[in-house]
Amino acid sequence: MNLFGVLEMGGAGMSAERLRAEVVTSNLANVETTRTPEGGPYRRRMVRFRAEVPHASPFQLAFERSTGGRSVRVDAIVTDQAAPERRYQPGHPDADGQGYVAYPAIQPVAEMADLLGAVRAYEANAASVQAAKQMIQQAIEILR
16 A cells, blocks of 8 residues: 555544544534434434455455555444434423423443543644644655
């Protein structure tokens, strides 16, 4: 893999982790949302990634597959199918006939841990992009 491929892989990783962080912050922002346009409480969303070999010649693809030269892409944003949390609040406007309100099945501590993981992965990808950029600049300096 050449240095520009490293830039592409790092950029793809940064993009995927940025989207992951956005989805997690949306989950955190809606932790108390009991009514959505779809009906019912907000449903937690998660990002599903997939590994991808960057576009290259057949020889490069074979080499990259054997050395683990893979990039990451967002495959889908999936909705959690966990049952909503029910709380007894008979005066709430969204309470059912028995006085229970359905709240999203979101654990703020787990979401914060996921957000921290996304931030750290983004930083690692940014560091790899920066290192590749410096190597490219040094190669240009050598050629002068």
